[in-house]
Amino acid sequence: MGNVLTIILQRLALGALTLLIVSIVIFVAVNLLPGDFAQNILGQGATPDAVASIRRDLGLDQPPLTRYFDWLGGVLQGDLGTSFAQANFASFTGTDSGATTVAAQIAPRFANTMFLAMVTAIIAVPLSITLGVLAALYRNSVFDRAANITTLSSISSPEFFLAYILILFLAVLNPILPSLSNIYEGMAFSERLQKSLLPALTLTLVVTAHMMRMTRAAIINLLASPYIEMARLKGLSPMRVIVKHALPNALAPIINVIALNLAYLITGVVVVEVVFVYPGIGQLFVDSVKIRDIPVVQACCLIFATAYILLNLTADIMSILSNPRLRHPK
Amino acid sequence: MNGISRRGLLKSGAAAGVLGLSGMPLRAQTRGGKLTAGLSGANTTDSWDGRTHSDLFMIASAQGCVFDSLTEIAADGSLKGELAESWEASADAKTWTFNLRQGVTFHNGKAFGADDVIESLQMHLGEESKSAAKPIVEAITDMKKITDHQVQFTLAAGNADFPYLMSDYHILMFPAGQIEEAIANGIGTGLYQVKSFDPGVRMVATRYADHYKGDSAGFFDEVEYIAINDNTARMNALMTGQVDAINRIDFKTEALLRANPALRIQEVTGNQHYTFPMLTGTAPFDDANVRRALKHGINRQEMVDKILLGHGQVGNDTPIGPANQYYAGDMEQLAYDPDKAKFYLKEAGLDSINIDLSASNAAFEGAVDAAQLFQASASAGGININVVQEPADGYWSNVWLKKPFCACYWSGRATEDWMFSTAYEAGVPWNDSQWDHPRFQELLLSARAELDSDKRREQYGEMQQILRDEGGVLVPMFANYVQAVNNRISSPDTVGNLWQMDNGRMAERWSVA
Secondary structure, three states: OHHHHHHHHHHHHHHHHHHHHHHHHHHHHHHHOOOOHHHHHHHHHOOHHHHHHHHHHHOOOOOHHHHHHHHHHHHHOOOOOEOHHHHHHHHHHOOOOOOOEHHHHHHHHHHHHHHHHHHHHHHHHHHHHHHHHHHHHOOOOHHHHHHHHHHHHHHHOOHHHHHHHHHHHHHHHOOOOOOOOOOOOOOOHHHHHHHHHHHHHHHHHHHHHHHHHHHHHHHHHHHOOHHHHHHHHOOOOHHHHHHHHHHHHHHHHHHHHHHHHHHHHHHOOHHHHHHHOOOOHHHHHHHHHHOOOHHHHHHHHHHHHHHHHHHHHHHHHHHHHHOHHHHOOO | OOOOOHHHHHHHHHHHHHHHHHOOOOOOOEOOOEEEEEEOOOOOOOOOOHHHOOOHHHHHHHHHHHOOOOEEEOOOOOEEEOOEEEEEEOOOOOEEEEEEOOOOEOOOOOEOOHHHHHHHHHOOOOOOOOOOOHHHHHOEEEEEEEEOOEEEEEEOOOOOOHHHHOOOOOOOOOOOOOHHHHHHHOOOOOOEEEEEEEOOOEEEEEEOOOOOOHHHOOOOOEEEEEEOOOHHHHHHHHHOOOOOEEOOOOHHHHHHHHOOOOEEEEEEEEEEEEEEEEOOOOOOOOOHHHHHHHHHHOOHHHHHHHOOOOOEEEOOOOOOOOOOOOOOOOOOOOOOOHHHHHHHHHHOOOOOEEEEEEEOOOOOOOHHHHHHHHHHHHHOOOEEEEEEEOOOOOHHHHOOOOOOEEOEEEOOOOOHHHHHHHHOOOOOOOOOOOOOOHHHHHHHHHHHHOOOHHHHHHHHHHHHHHHHHHOOEEEEEEEEEEEEEEOOEEOOOOOOOOOHHHHOOHHHHOEEO
């Protein structure tokens, strides 16, 4: 088991380094964009005086290096900073009392995104693994072809298109589910679930193909192995051969793909959030990029990067744990 | 013991009888129910600070629900008192005395009075103030509390429109001494009290029980505004009945909405206009003949048809629109005429001219297309326009007011003087055509202090004429406000045309059908 621990520590260190690089890249990229927060927030009213005054208030008149290290210093102490949007509001009132931190602004949005990702995962993961196993079992049958064609066409369509199709059939023609997923704090769980169902279904359509095809391929790959042949010769049923003998050995690649897709569910759902007006972190991220609210953009990116790193790490560990050869190295 | 008071029943019965006899339509606005609206123009930067408001979501939430101003512009464009009951001016329109409504309380129970007015106005002043209403309030040299319910303002120069300016959606009344708290929690004197507010996501407010507007306004028990910035999502929400009303209908799909019997489309022409300002201090635009050539080289009707898909009306190069009191609608319309364009170029001593036109869709939706239409129509008159596509980011800082010829938009103002003094008065920061015309300036100053309505009409008429004939801003079109509401909600026949959604006051004026 010491092996696993070393890997975890190594990965975490590398992850921290990745986060640092990500933060530098994002900071540089946002600074390269034309216009800054002051100009964006003032819009047509961007007189030089007003722009200068907002820049002064937010410290945007400092050189970029100073700003970056100020921010980094804060993050290392666990302070993600104050969002420009809220700081600007505080400067209008002349006090900091009303200002909220980036963390406070992001937390509820992130919780919403996690909720949606979870609902989707609960539907999509069992569904795609079942489909994958069945497709492997009845490979090259009509069922296999149909499952492949359906999932591949859904992954090939743009997300917003899938979303509109679902809205058309499930909200407009047959008003079963609401097309608006404006969930909010204090909403009953059942209502929240009902409102999140359409976006979750859309995302399910998007991620299923990848997971299902990986399951199918990994299993089929193993079916030529001698030990599977042995199992068959013992006279086991095809279902038992696949579920009991092939699947455990195919878990590593499947877990990897699931992790990748879960990460996608956290970081890549902006379009779906916009279409369904779901108040998740993706919308906040896009809004913040639009107004160049660098602290929020940075924090969102860190969260996204962390999600990827942690999920990949989890996937690797799970693959190791699921593989006795890796668990007990010679 | 009685569920219904007998007296109340008699009273309402009698009232119904009178109304029935007088032949007025009996469309009683019933109290109760909920209004859910999907609105665009929401941002994560939103707050209850009126000084920062610039788009519909917060205007409808703040001035439309939670806060009040001193005066209010009614749906028909007339001015009426809101927190001010009445006002009078000195003969030179320099000193204004406002009598405030008595017995008004803020949502936290504090009584409203003169101190609140003075402190709420002072919020907009100060070196560091970024308030869009700063120029309005700066014109006040002295604010005096006469009694608890009377305030006197002294202006630097006479301004007959001063009460109109007090209806600006930036100038909201906050409780004195508790302004920070009021901004943080949304404490106003409005018809609705904030229940929850999540910037850029959602606003819910409930009817404030003993509001001074009583039974005459604010008919819903609860109002919910949902931020839906995406056009299609807004339409879907309306079509599936999850919201009762939406703003900003996409012109391309408007016909589909119109075909739905459960919905009503409201379309009003207001003062919102799309423009191409040129810096008249820069060659070649300093030559009035070049400007005239451009005025005849632009095909306004084509722009209304193709850019607005018919949802608008042609402009006459003045920013004064149908929602203005002294709108010169009968003034002769500038027409597309390449020969005239050539003629004026010749007058300027030119055969043809090359001009750069900077445009981006940040200026208005379809600005780049409009610039290209302009390019095509102008070429027939010997004007070669080179359309320069600018990035949308930083457009207002880097292009507008800086490039000699660009695209721009204005939402318009309730009064002529307000509009002119924002963008056409010599030397003001937003004068996007560097307009400095002696006669125009003289008229502007004299009309501002003029209390006689007929004389003002004459003066504003002449000013519009000057702008049409020589002005440095091309105003090819006025864009309609198009919005939709379902039949669950009833709305008055006349809806405001100053802003979207009945001037943002749907929560006040509409009711459950």
